[in-house]
Amino acid sequence: MIPELGQFSLILALCLSILLGTIPIVGAEKSNALWMSLARPLAAGVFVFLAVSLVLLAYAFVTDDFSVQIVAAQSNSLLPMRYKITALWGGHEGSFLLWTFMLAGWMLAVSIYSKSMPVQFVARVLGVLGVLCVCYILFMLATSNPFDRVTPLPPVDGSDLNTALQDFGFIVHPPTLYMGYVGFSVVFAFAIAALLSGRLDSAWARWSRPWANVAWAILTIGIALGSWWAYYELGWGGWWAWDPVENPPLITWLFGTALIHSLAVTEKRGVFKSWTVLLAILAFAGSLLGTFITRSGLLTSVHAFASDPTRGVFILGILLLTVGGALLLYAVRAPLMKSNLGFSLVSREIFLLINNVLLVVSAASIFLGTLFPMVYQALTDDLISIGPPYFNAIFVPLMIILVVFLGIGPMSRWKKTSMEYLIRQVSRVFLASLFLGLCLPLVILLEFSLAATICVSLASWILLTIGKDLKNKLANKPSLRSGLSSLSSSYVGMVLAHTGISVMLIGAGLTTYFSLERSILLGPGEQVELGSYAFIFNGHEEIRGPNYIGDRANISVLRNGSEIEALYPERRIYLASGTPSTEMAIDAGLLRDLFVTLGEEKEGGSWSMTVYVKPFVRWIWLGAIFMAMGGTIAAIDKRYRLLRRRKIEKSKEREVAADLAAT
């Protein structure tokens, strides 16, 4: 009964979102105030019914209702409670409900935090989001109903959550990623609303910016969590694999990054308007592409859900309808937008344009590499795969160029900057970062390495240019404190995010070039040396968990003869499905991770295992945290709020005046 209520609630949400997708938009077209005013209550209604749906599905998981198909497929009575609840998004149907719920959540947030925007605009934005909701719920009901029952008889027990998913990462990564992903739908809706109204001005950019920043920050965290989880769970010691399903979030992220920069230009200078709109559409398309690739089963990867071709076709339909429709609207309306190209060849506008071109090109080439195997197969019927070397060969050089410009951009001025000024500003910084890049690795590693030099130079280039810019900004201030407090939070956000890039660059570069790894067979008491560390295998014991049995090895790590850490990697067999799973043991540190994965027992009691030393690997995720903080701080910039308050006061005054006039 309860699951049917959930489905009923889902159908109600569909009905309300159909209303939301039509009435307010038509109302905005006809300037019908009543119809437009329905947008907010309808959005709240959709949210409530989707929430009810989600809670009822979670209830089915918690109470082990194996008559519901996805509960039977993804859960088990032995599963710990935290995984019973989160098993909800362990498969296609449930995760799509979560995705749709996230959209409704964003919709609710828009309806709450949009008091300063014109009613007409809000009606259009919520209407567009309503149309997306209709597509998603229809898709669920038609091809992947999460509330489907097992007929005729429910199984006695569920077949368990995929063992690789029974982990903390699974609890946090999908919701965060989805929230970030879906957040770009809001920016998309803003862009479409602006296209519909024909008013693409800096006000539109100012309204979109906080949303784009927040969505971008959450997506950053979502991707970083995925990378962190893959690092410690999948057990191959890597943090990014250029997997076909990892790529769409990155593509979306790159478009999103271009978008938040381009929005800045549009807001401040009123140029690049049509380009910004296009980026908003592309970022949204990237998020739908991600859904399509994971759920259509067209590509083989760790993430792919068991596939069903009708789903792929349906999502492709949604993709064509929304993105195609948006592009059509764009083609009709964009030429009407006039921007004055009031800037010279050396100006902040140009540097931001370069940023955008580089980001979009890298996104496009990742897109090409991801879809190429599919296209190739369709054309020649041969199966191929594109390996990480392709992606590295394209992405790394582009990012190096990007980082060089990243240093100069913030120092340049709007409209026109003289080349001499820029050169004067950065020449010493440039030499200093080269010097640091040459010396620091030499001091630490005691050997010359080109990769480390490039990496450290670029990272210090970012930090030193930020420092120089700050110094310029604070030079004429009476005191350091008053200077620092005079910085706008968008500026502080930018500084933090750029610092994040620098931190991530150090992490990614040094881990890639200086990681050590060795697969080896060790008997009890034997040891292996790796770098300046020795790993001693002390033996193993049998363990028993709530829903698994397994072995745990005991490994001591020595440095310069003294023990610094004991590591306990495990190898488990999950009882319900009989699948084995390895749990690595990691000693995390700011400067290096030590990391052991356990293989299997061979004759004579020796075990196969892989040991790793990974320098600076934590910096990758630390950098992402900096970036996300930057994005968030930039989004809460005072001027968005001040403006809102002033507008509200103004409109109140107007209402009062109108009331007075009426009486």
Add this chain to the structure above:
Amino acid sequence: MKIHRKKKLGVILFVAAGLSATVGLTLFALGQNMNMFYTPSQVAMGEVETGRRFRIGGMVKEGSFISESDSLKVRFETTDFVHAVPIEYEGILPDLFREGQGIVAEGSVDSRGVFSASKVLAKHDENYMSQEVKAALDAADALKSNNSLQSISER
């Protein structure tokens, strides 16, 4: 031409040049880093030159798995139920590697016809078969039915 037109043209040319350079480089890089996929039958019939990197996919043949007791070397055969290709690998196999399961291996084949793998991937989900393994089995099925047709017609 007016100045702002000139500027606009400059911007457009700049973007176009950047884009076309990248597309060219991208296509070049794609061509360089493409791994073809072959089935055990194709490999067994010598369709792949030795030393070239490619992917092979099929089932791990029952009873073929041998693991050396004093090193990480393993040897097994992958089959599409028509032909089997021996695979050598040194390292730790994925969790879900088992006899009778589908796998995909990346590496190259030597003059003895032995495939030395640098990477072995196993399917990660009970309900899910890798597209490559499926393609290999389908191809083998087609080959089998072709052969039986031929043998019927020869009779």
